[in-house]
Amino acid sequence: MEVVILPTSEDCAEIAATAIERLVHTKPSAVLGVATGSTPIPLYRRLIRGRHSDASLSYANVHAVLLDEYVGLGREHPQSYRATIRQELTDALGIPDHQVHAPDGTAEDLQHEGQRYEAQLAAVGGVDIQILGIGSDGHLAFNEPGSSLTSRTRLKTLTARTREDNARFFGNVNDVPHHVLTQGLGTILEARHLILLASGTSKAQAVRDAVEGPLTAQCPASVLQWHPHVTVLLDRDAASLLSRAEYYRYTWAHKPAWQGI
Numbered sequence: 001m002e003v004v005i006l007p008t009s010e011d012c013a014e015i016a017a018t019a020i021e022r023l024v025h026t027k028p029s030a031v032l033g034v035a036t037g038s039t040p041i042p043l044y045r046r047l048i049r050g051r052h053s054d055a056s057l058s059y060a061n062v063h064a065v066l067l068d069e070y071v072g073l074g075r076e077h078p079q080s081y082r083a084t085i086r087q088e089l090t091d092a093l094g095i096p097d098h099q100v101h102a103p104d105g106t107a108e109d110l111q112h113e114g115q116r117y118e119a120q121l122a123a124v125g126g127v128d129i130q131i132l133g134i135g136s137d138g139h140l141a142f143n144e145p146g147s148s149l150t151s152r153t154r155l156k157t158l159t160a161r162t163r164e165d166n167a168r169f170f171g172n173v174n175d176v177p178h179h180v181l182t183q184g185l186g187t188i189l190e191a192r193h194l195i196l197l198a199s200g201t202s203k204a205q206a207v208r209d210a211v212e213g214p215l216t217a218q219c220p221a222s223v224l225q226w227h228p229h230v231t232v233l234l235d236r237d238a239a240s241l242l243s244r245a246e247y248y249r250y251t252w253a254h255k256p257a258w259q260g261i
């Protein structure tokens, strides 16, 4: 696991965007795993700027796959993650709508929707780079504490804390759905490169638990320790509780520039 501590979330966005642009240049049909929430917004803005300033960069053949979706919200509902990612990223990058994939929160057969989505992920060839945020309770995608470390895409119930954290997008906590479909931790581990972004002091404890704590279902994001290629990009505040911060800074400062992340 590579832990990179930078002054601001904009600096983190620059590193992640460079890795994504490098991927799309070398593999125009790349599969990009995307996350919703506030954390990746600086990255998405930076990617959109990058697309406009580099005429040789095309996302026309890229597939975007989402981590999760609210149950009960159709694809046109403004708070559905599918509508959100189109508005925040994929439309502006020029990724065609039929190449944006998400679990269907209105599927008639919710019990088997996870399996259908897993088959879809396999059909596009698996995820090349997966962007991740982290919940203040340590959740990864919508895998709340206690989620099996080998879980697959399935129905989950949100904690009260997550519903309160996400109430800002809905205006009222009562409007936040109780149920979601989410990629499992085992599903996420199959992406070839995981990039976790975190910013702000509200994430500092969860980041510490995930990066320096034990591997445990009580902190689902600690499962990242099991993956062979993980980059954790943190702003100063999100890194504020890490005990090995000095070592991570030293390592980054001495890394050969050609190596990338």
Ligand code: PGA
Pocket: 036, 037, 038, 039, 040, 133, 134, 135, 136, 139, 140, 141
């Ligand atoms: P946030 O959400 O980026 O809006 O903080 C992250 C998450 O809940 O995984």
